[in-house]
Amino acid sequence: MIRDDALASLPVRGALPALREALDGHGTAVLVAPPGTGKTTLVPLALAGLLGEGPERRVIVAEPRRIAARAAARRMAWLLGEKPGESVGHTVRGERVVGRHTRVEVVTTGVLVQRLQRDQELAGVDVVVLDECHERHLDADTAAAFLWDVRQALRPELRLVAASATTDAQGWARLLGGAPVVEARGTAYPVETVWAPPVRPVRPPHGMRVDPALLTHVASVVRRALAEREGDVLCFLPGVGEIARVAGQLGGLGEVEVLQVHGRAPAAVQDAVLLPGKRRRVVLATSVAESSLTVPGVRVVVDSGLAREPRVDHARGLSALTTVRASQAAGRQRAGRAGREAPGAVYRCWAEAEDARLPRFPSPEIKVADLTAFALQVACWGDPDASGLALLDGPPGGAMAAAREVLAAVGAVDSVGRATERGVRLSRVGVHPRLARALLDSVPFTGADRAAEVVALLSEEAPREYGDDLAGALRRARRGGDAYSSRWRTEVRRLRAAVSGVSDKAAEAETPAGLSEEQRAGLVAALAFPERVARADGGSYLMVSGTRADVGAGSALHGAQWVAVAVADRPVGKGHARVQSGAVVDEDVARLAAGALLDERDEVRWDGGDVVARRVERLGAVELAVRALKDADPGLVRDALLDGLRREGFGLLRWSAEAGALRQRLAFLRLHVGAPWPDVSDDALHARVEEWLEPELGRARRRADLARIDAGQALARLLPWASGEAGRLDELAPERMTVPSGSRIRIDYSRPEQPVLAVKLQEMFGLQESPRVAGVPLLVHLLSPAGRPAAVTADLASFWRDGYRGVRAELRGRYPKHPWPEDPAGAEPTRHTNARLRR
Template identity: 80%
Template sequence: MIRHDALDALPVRDALPALTGALDTHGTAVLVAPPGTGKTTLVPPVLAGLLGAGPARRVVVAEPRRIAARAAARRMAWLLGERVGGSVGFTVRGERVVGPDTRVEVVTTGVLLQRLQRDQELSGVDAVVLDECHERHLDADTAAAFLWDVRETLRPELRLVAASATTDAAGWARLLGGAPVVEARGAAYPVEVVWAPPAGAVRPPHGMRVDPALLTHVAAVVRRALAERDGDVLVFLPGVGEIARVAGQLGSPDGVEVLQVHGRAPAAVQDAVLTGGDRRRVVLATAVAESSLTVPGVRVVVDAGLAREPRVDHARGLSALTTVRASRASGRQRAGRAGREAPGVVYRCWAEAEDARLPRYPSPEIKVADLTAFALQAACWGDPDASGLALLDAPPAGAMAAARSTLTAIGAVDARGRATARGARLSRLGLHPRLGRALLDAAPVVGPGLAAEVVALVGEEPPRAYGDDLAAALRTARRGGDAYAARWRTEAGRLRGLVPRDAGVVGGPGTAGDAPGPTGPVRPTGGDPLAAGAGGEDGRVGLVVALAFPERVARADGGSYLMAGGTRAEPGAGSGLRGAEWVAVAVADRPVGRGHARVGLGAVVDEGIARYAAGALLERRAEVRWAGGDVVAREVERLGAVELTVRPHTGAEPSLVREALLDGLRREGFGLLRWPAGAVVLRQRLAFLHGRLGAPWPDVSDEALHARVEEWLEPELGRARRRADLARIDAGQALGRLLPWASGEAARLDELAPERITVPSGSAVRVDYADPERPVLAVKLQEMFGLQESPRVAGVPLLVHLLSPAGRPAAVTADLASFWRDGYRGVRAELRGRYPKHPWPEDPAAAEPTRHTSARLRR
């Protein structure tokens, strides 16, 4: 029996005429409806003709989360007075409840993508509602792009609705070909905002870390809300760990039931939260409670203001969730949960002044997440670079390149990025391509059952209590009676059913020099990877992990593990992985203040397994490089960044030796060459002329000399084989090749920048060009008597250092006439008593210059 009273109370009903009219005329629409209006539960039955007078249609509703899909289907069935599986059903991973009469089917976006890949026309479906578009999940964006492509090319009659409470309506309207925007009025119940920031300083989130002080504050705000307000309390926290910590701090308040709801919670617990209870409740939830859910009895929301978003570090080959400040759109969604059934209140655990600085919307996953699965979806769709897809945000080029590299390595795409038959098969597994590869390629070696168990364990990380050793965690899951173990068994069974019956004939992973086959994996070099490896089940577990993450096989190296991809990682204190020579890392992150990644999950392997699984990274080559201050030539066998074997190499290619010598010169400088005094002076003279006159006088800075090394150093460099040979090269002779011989200017070197200048006494005094801006002439004062102007080189007055008879600086000037007139008297008065044997005339400008003492002059 249809519950008309409940249906009539849903505010979205007033927007239905405009929505159906937009779909009748345009075929697409954007529905903006605040939380609690009934957009998720009323619109699909109306579009399907289950309510009202519309024609019978089959409608698919796509939700971003399994819990939301199940809850939406149950709510719609309840409104229609039916059981789920009648007119309304749902399909999520591992669970399908539909019947022959089902006209509204709620699915996750991942399930929808798999259907589109199998049947691009989406046969039998008349309309698709993409719910909660504002969350910008990658699967949802991809599904929207594929659906628009279907409508444009295959089925123009397919109706599309993008629905959300807080979304970029203009962007979605543009994406759907100028779709009309239909807005529904909000729920009738107001929500009061109470700003409740922590009293003390709280460190911002970093990675997965949340300051415990903030969680303590959230618990305190929950107790305050229980005391100040009536009704159930819904608390938003970023993850399972934070939920557990706050639950522990709350304990068991009198008369209050504390419940925890998240994606890992058992379905029975999720259902209990959504059906209400007899006692007052505190529901601690992740973002799964933001959308498409009405938690009965909730009048209060406590919002910690945090969310988890995916991030990928392409440089280190690591991807993980990270904690961020929740967007304003999420804040509105969360607050709306308090006003679904009556006036409510939201306690926001941050200052009002901070609110305006929060991001407007969540970060689109396509901008920040690992795009391997997306790239495979696009390739299977026939658009490898996704350039023809209607996306609100284009995928970053770097992330797409990294994704294609991974897909090529596992044989999912060919050299042009097109999906292979193997890639199409992987895309239909409902797994990340890495895990799909591990499932298919490990099954023939370790057995389908064990392969499925390990992949299920990696696909949904086990609780921390299981430890970081996957082999030990597998044994814990097998005997465990907790909720995680139950979910794991279900998923392992599902995956076991995906392994083909002919798994025993499927080849192994690729090795260097092989190319992906058209339908299967690349064949290994041969042999059983477990024959001489880590024996027993532990070794087989490690092989599955290594096949999923070949670039993360790692060998112990100096207190940490060096992965084949080049990143270093360390197991936690007390880890069962410590002490192993080789491990395969399934999950890793980089903690605050740590130079290396931290292993979250891994398995012990050996070198044989590492070679087998990461064979595409195996290479043998002669390596000549500058190391330890000299040329080192060796033959190296590498597994990515990990050196396996090293032998001395004789007969190295001259070109490789030359590059190593050049690297040494870049690292240690041209001081490796022999620099006689004349060579140093020549370089200084050339630097002066280049700075003063420019071309054709050469730039002799280190950077310029490296850039022109072929012109001046090549003959000698070509004959050198080691550091000692560099030390025999006369740098001055080599530099002479850079002089402007072709123009004839080289002949003017001694004219423009002479090594020595003849002073009035007749002495040839060396010019110091160490400072290319102002060369220096250091000469005894008596030798400059009678000279009125300072000597010049290339038009630049020399800076004259006038020396005492003992050769110590007495005065510095670039204007001798001024010195004789103004400065000489003071120098004469100070020095003539100290050096009475030397001439100190009263008029130095008219005196005879000399190198000798007064006594010698008298003789």
């Protein structure tokens, strides 16, 4: 019997005529309805004609989460007075509850994408409702893009509805070809906001870490809300670990029941939360309770202000969830849960001043997540770069390139990115392409049962108490009676069916002999993540990707020579990754799993101040075997020597005083005269190394050979011989200059801006103007009889006139044997003392 009273109380009923009109006229619509209005439950029933109005249609409702899909189907069945699987059913991964007469089927967005890949026309389906599209999950965006393609090319009669409580309605309207926007008014009750920030500052979230002080504060706010308000309390926390910690701090609440709700919670707990409680309740939940689920009896929301979003570290090959500040849109959704049935209150565990600085909407997954699965889906769809898909946000180029590299490595796409036959099969397994590859490729070595067991363990994060040893976690899942092990067994059966037909016989020529339980588990993990196979190296593990990782001191993995890392993250402030799940393997398994990364080559490089030549067998970044190389390729040796010159400079060559002076003279001419005089800076010499350092460099094999190369002789090759200008070197930049005394004094070109002539003062008597080279006045260092600078000038005439008198007064008494005439400009220059002049 249809529950008319319950249906009549749902406010979205008033928007149904406009929604039907939009779908009949345009074929698409965007439905914006506040939480609690019935958009998830009433609208699909009405569109399917199950309420006695309108034609009979088959409707698919896509939800972003399994718990929401099950709950929505159960609620709709209850409204019709039926059991799930009759008029209304649901399908999630590993679970299908539908019947011959099912007209409304609730599925997860992932299931919908898989169904579209198998049946692009969605034969027999009349309407698709994409619920909670504001959450911007990657599968939801993908499904919307595929559906629009189907409607445009194959099924123009297929009706599409994008439904959400808070969303970019105009953006979705544009995406669906200018779809009408239908808004439903809600009857939400007022919700009072109580700002409840911690008394003392707490550390911001980083990675998966949440400051324990914040969780303690959240627990205290829950206790405060219980004391100050009536009704049940719904508390939002970012993840399962935080829920468990807060639950542990809420002991001693008497008659108050504490429930923990998340995607991994037992079905009995999930069901209990959606029914009125017999006593007062505190429901600790992740963002799963933000929109899709209505928890009856809630009058108070306590919001930690945190959420989890996916992130990927392409440089280290690690991807994981990370804790972030929840967006303003999420905050509104959460607060609205307190006002669905009566006036309520939301306690926000942050300061009011911080609220305006929060992001407006959550980050679209397509911008921040690992795109490997998405890239495979669009390749199978026939649009490898997703350029032709209707997406609110396009995929980042770098993330797509990284995803295609992974897909190419496992043979899922060809050289231009199109899906191969193998890629199509991988896409239909219903897990991440890495895990699908591991499932299919490990069967010949481990058997289908073992492969399915390990992949099922990797496809959903195991409880923390299962530990970081994959083989140990597998044994615990087999014997466990908890909710996780129950879901794990269901997934094992599904995956076992997915590999039916794959041979269980070991490939005798390739299979490492006598694989242990641990090694079989490790082989599957290594096939999924070949770049994370790691060998012990200096107290940590070096992955073949080049990333270093540590295992916990008490880990069963500790001390193993080789491990296959299944899950890892990077802790706060640490340079190494941290292994969260892995298995012990040996080198044979490592070679088998990561064989595509196996390489043997000659390596010749500059290392430790000299050329090192060796033949190295590598598994990615991990060296397996090394031996000295006697007859190294001359080209590789030359490259190594050039690298040494770049790193240590041309000082590795033999620089005589004349060679050094030549380089300085050329630098002077380049600066003041320009072409054709060569640039002799390090960068320029490296750029023209073939012109001046051959053939000497070609004959060198080690550092000692470089030290025998005459740099001056080599550098002379760069002089402008062809133009004849080389012959003017001594004219334009002479090594020495004849001064008035007759002495030939060396010019110091070490400062090419203004070379220096250091000469005894008495030898410059009689010279009226400063000497020049290439038109540049020299900076004259006039030296005392002891050879120390008495004056520095670039204008001799000015010095004789204004500066000499002071120098004469200071030095005449100290050096009485030397001439100190009153008129130096007219005096006779000399290298000798007065006594010698008199003789």
